[in-house]
Amino acid sequence: MIFCPLFSGSSGNSIFVSSNSAKILVDAGMPGKSIDGALKEIGESGSQLDGIFVTHEHSDHIKGIGILSRKYNIPIYANELTWKAMIGAIGKVKEENIKVMNKDHVTIKDMEITSFVIPHDAGAPRGYVILAEGKKACVVTDLGYFTDEVRAAIIDGDIILLEANHDVEMLKVGPYPYPLKRRILSDVGHLSNESCGKAIVSMQTGKQKKIILGHLSQTNNHPDLAYQTVLNILNDNGVNLEKEISVHMAKRSMPSNYTKVV
Numbered sequence: 001m002i003f004c005p006l007f008s009g010s011s012g013n014s015i016f017v018s019s020n021s022a023k024i025l026v027d028a029g030m031p032g033k034s035i036d037g038a039l040k041e042i043g044e045s046g047s048q049l050d051g052i053f054v055t056h057e058h059s060d061h062i063k064g065i066g067i068l069s070r071k072y073n074i075p076i077y078a079n080e081l082t083w084k085a086m087i088g089a090i091g092k093v094k095e096e097n098i099k100v101m102n103k104d105h106v107t108i109k110d111m112e113i114t115s116f117v118i119p120h121d122a123g124a125p126r127g128y129v130i131l132a133e134g135k136k137a138c139v140v141t142d143l144g145y146f147t148d149e150v151r152a153a154i155i156d157g158d159i160i161l162l163e164a165n166h167d168v169e170m171l172k173v174g175p176y177p178y179p180l181k182r183r184i185l186s187d188v189g190h191l192s193n194e195s196c197g198k199a200i201v202s203m204q205t206g207k208q209k210k211i212i213l214g215h216l217s218q219t220n221n222h223p224d225l226a227y228q229t230v231l232n233i234l235n236d237n238g239v240n241l242e243k244e245i246s247v248h249m250a251k252r253s254m255p256s257n258y259t260k261v262v
Contacts, residue, residue: 056142058142066091111130121183121189163215197233
């Protein structure tokens, strides 16, 4: 399996995942031209995509979905409430490419994709688990807190993109208006650096995992701060950073260096 965040942050998100015979995106929250360029940079093409899976309808996750689907005739997968919330924002899509996920499980060639509920202020937000070739990749961003359901869905993942959106103190003293600060800090907002670190600690099983920290706020966080905060929490809790969990950072505006078999 190949797993590569193309973009990850408050300004736009898209993750490329491939197996021996299937290729998908989870979200396409940048302009179609930008995603085309990012795919080309890692040696891939939109014309080869088998589907785009949508986590939720916020613009930083759907901005490029419509244009990519129209350009390359790509099916779009989302649950019914997400379709209702985003259909007016993505433009006309061929009927055959509107794939409503009435069930939480879809199989595409040799790849199995399962969605699970995340707590966020959207219509029916979901995280995704992708299984292929005996490996498990997980995409978990935009969640106000780390629920038992989320933990159960991803605890045995081989590679996990997990949100480390903000530093709480930076957010509190930052320029955002008070109602937005309350939203971000709420149970349907975003996961902080500290909460992300504690979530990783709760997933210790002895199985080796690669954790990629993503969806960082450009205003209320910094990659070095997020990385060090999470590492400090793992070290304080005795997590073995060589044998059990390795931590990496997703890049905001270009493909990350994780296009590796996991």
